[in-house]
Amino acid sequence: MIIILNESANDEQVDHVVAKVAELGLDTTVSKGSFRTVIGVIGDESLIQPDQLEAIPGVAQVVPVMPAYKLASREAHPKASTIEVGSGKVSPVKIGGGYLAMIAGPCAVESAERMDAIASSIRDSGANILRGGAFKPRTSPYSFQGLAEEGLEILRDTGDRYGMPVVTEVVDPRLVDLVCQYTDMIQLGARNMQNFVLLTEVGKTDKPVLLKRGMSATIKDLLMSAEYIMAQGNSNVVLCERGIKSFDPATRNLFDIAAVPQIQELSHLPIIVDPSHATGRPELIPPCALAGVAAGADGVHIEVHNKPEDAMSDGPQALLPEQYAEVMVQIRKVAEVMGKQISKPAAATV
Structure with missing residues (x-):
């Protein structure tokens, strides 16, 4: 100092x-x-x-000479970390250390039938982690808030059926234990990146955490939030660049692609990109997904829905299953150039 x-x-x-x-x-x-x-x-x-x-x-x-985020820093852990997601009926999927997480699924869990159809298609395309929200933090209190525990049950059953680990968001410290019963990975969304009570509770669990960057958060803010989780003993944190607020309304957010290599210089934690929330426009998701992998990201998070016009949350920014299949073909090519591989999920039981 x-x-x-x-x-x-x-x-x-x-x-x-x-x-x-x-x-x-x-x-x-x-x-x-x-x-x-x-x-x-x-x-x-x-x-x-x-x-x-x-x-x-x-x-x-x-x-200070040392960064405030000591546990998350490269100084504390020079080698890039590899996080494993999944256990039990599903094979672990590796994130980081040369392995890419292909996280896909609808914004919200809506029904067992729809979840099954989407999971089947994205798994065939190469996705290795299934996502879906059971609790949805919405801007309006009158918008669809999720199916709660019923949604968790549907997500868990679908993940087991297709051999895919599942990730879902927790929005309340009182719900952490419930969510842990069903999920393989806990997501903390942009709105809760600095919910320090929630960060602390999640840090007490043994579940890997997907921590999304806040809409107005600096890179240091994101790493300090990761530090909150790691300070409680949970070092299995995966960061997510999902766009930050901008003055330009052309896209939903500003996709900060430079954050990927910059964070990798500062921290050993894996970082993935979410072009769905970053752009909010389906036609921009594929090129931004490819740019993320080319920049060195450890995975891509994409929202997929088989009928976006009927989606109960974020339908306009979701890719159709066939569009997701096309972008996965391109991602594999870029991953090969970058010397990275995509872990395959366990065998499906359907």
């Missing part, structure tokens, strides 16, 4: 900062330049609260 003092800082203020750091059991080195004095702190940075030091008269800025 480096403490930069104001140009007007006097010797008494410098000594006060040094004494404060010493009280915490850390050593310092003082470098006096022509215009500024810089104090280097030697020791465990976690013992220091930068805000407290910045409150000392004469201190201009406190600059």
Whole structure:
């Protein structure tokens, strides 16, 4: 950690900062330049609260050397992590370390029949993780909120039937235990990326977590949210770039493709892309999906519905099963160039 003092800082203020750091059991080195004095702190940075030091008269800025997201950082874990999703009746699917997660399915679980039809088609196309929302956080309180536990049962049964691990969103800390009974992976959506109570509860589970970037969140914000989960003991976190708010209404969000390599430079956690929520336009999903894989993403999350006009949630941004099949052909080609492979789900029982 480096403490930069104001140009007007006097010797008494410098000594006060040094004494404060010493009280915490850390050593310092003082470098006096022509215009500024810089104090280097030697020791465990976690013992220091930068805000407290910045409150000392004469201190201009406190600059941590280590990132605040210690567990999620590359410094803590230089090798890229590989997360496994699935157990029991389904074979584990690997994410990261050269393995791609192909997550697909409808925005919301609507019925057993529709879920079965969609799962059958996307599995044949190469998807290896089935998604579907049982609890839907909606902008309007009058919109479809999901089938709750009935939806979880349908998702679980469908995943088992087609040998696919399932992922679904949890929106309430009180529902974490219930969701864990049915799912192989817990999703935390953009609206809950900084729901710190929910992050903490999910961190106490042993389920892999799919953490989506908030609509106005910085990359550091996303990594700090991952840190909340990991600080509770759950290190199986997969990040998701799903677009951020923009001034341009041409797309639903702004697809921040640069976030993929930047996060991989900062963190060991796998990161996937979600071009469905990023663009909100079916014709833009395939090229953005390919761009994500080409940028180094560890997977692609795409919404698929067999009759979007009847969808109870996000129908306009869903691909048809045949469109998904086409983009999967292209994704395989890009994955081969990137030296990555797609894990295959277990054998179906239908």
